[in-house]
Amino acid sequence: MAKHVLPIVHPPLYGLLSWAYTLSITSSMPNFNPWFYSNFIQVCCNKYYLEDKQELFFDFYRGGNNELNHNPFLLSSTIDTPMLYEIFKEKLHPFLTKKIQEGVYPVLFLDEYHISYTTAYHAYPFPHHVLVYGYDEDRQIYHTYGFGKDLLLGYHETTFDELEQAFHSIDNYLKNNAIYDQHNYFFTLLPHFVYSLNIRLIYEQLGEYLRSESSNNDQNRYFSPDKEFLAFGIACYDHLIEHFYILDHHPESLVRANPPRQLHLLWEHKKMLRNRVAYLQKENKFPQDEGLLLEFLELEELAHHSRNLYAEHVVKGIPQVHEHIKHNLERMRDMELELIPKLMDQLKRHTELLLPA
Structure with a gap:
């Protein structure tokens, strides 16, 4: 197929992309609201941020280290970046287009230094997750979702070359132990999942x-x-x-x-x-x-x-x-x-x- 775009909507929570990406895929589902309002009540912060010399991190709490794996309307698969790179370093594009045609939403761990709509573009390295929800072969672009130069969450276009460069850049950082891997996620919508208000x-x-x-x-x-x-x-x-x-x-x-x-x-x-x-x-x-x-x-x-x-x-x-x-x-x-x-x-x-x- 020359082009294919999967449906997403602007999510009800978007302060952190770990919530925004999955909610953008699922928040238009018929049974979404009963689950959504049964959850997202607890919050947490790292109380020893001064002693540990960290940023004070405040967020919703749904059970700890379950980033991007918290939504029951999605079937989630996770691949670490070295494995993804080893298998698909020369053929990432065919793999992504095939997954999108199958209805799968890739969320890739990339270096936004190479992504032109971001504030990091050609300014500083910025390892980050990017949601890919479509592609257009004729225009050589992916449809992506994330924060732009205006610091607003929105719909963007990323060229095939930009995404390839961002993918290769992350692999280089990992090989040099400059960052830790935050993995890549592939989400499949479960349209018949039912959740009752709890x-x-x-x-x-x-x-x-x-x-x-x-x-x-x-x-x-x-x-x-x-x-x-x-x-x-x-x-x-x-x-x-x-x-x-x-x-x-x-x-x-x-x-x-x-x-x-x-x-x-x-x-x-x-x-x-x-x-x-x-x-x-x-x-x-x-x-x-x-x-x-x-x-x-x-x-x-x-x-x-x-x-x-x-x-x-x-x-x-x-x-x-x-x-x-x-x-x-x-x-x-x-x-x-x-x-x-x-x-x-x-x-x-x-x-x-x-x-x-």
Whole structure:
């Protein structure tokens, strides 16, 4: 076939591509929302980031090291880069086009230094995953999805030559031990997969979020050996607040500060909380409560304001921005300590929950 394009949509979460890529493939599925709103409740951060000289990494938590293997609507195959290179170094293109024709979505580990729509293009090496969802033989391009020079997630075109160069470059880095391999993924959609809304799981995760713990005892999650090094749930606010204090008073002690990503992911979490309440009300899991929904909307708007305020600070410079955001984080934490028990009480009173005795 001269060209073939697989369907994707803009995902509901996109702060990290580990969520965005799989959600872009599956979020238009008929049974997607029951699974989506039954999950993506818990969050985590690396609480020893200062001692370990790491970036403070804040994200949704679904069981640890299961990046790109967390979505039940997808059949996933993983190939490490040295093996992929050894088998297909001279014939990657025929392999990719065959997979796409079969309905498989490749997510390749590439060096974005060679990908022209990225900020890294001819500027600096940047090993990263790239979703390939189609190709056009006549135009000699792949259809790819990712962050562009405008820092927005979108649809792009990558020439066959660019992708080949990016593939060979990654192999060179690995041979020189300059990076560690993050593997290549191949996703096949499971169109008949059915998932029912899991109220018990929602209730349990909300409780664990408030208690700042993660049991990892559900089939929807995976065991993580790194669990003891992570802070969970509401306790993440302590580390975010600390981080913005350090940005103000001791920025030299931070290996890499990345407030835009942290604040964007924080906003996505609050957006999910608000959307989940709206979805549960729509599904009649508890009575319509406009007041509760408005309170969660206020929480989301505070997170959104914080994200946008810092983005404005990057461009213009805003006095006392770190102190302002620190105050917002403290307020969000206090709001959640009131709102989440309210939500749990609504679920418990109006739903037959299969909770342990």
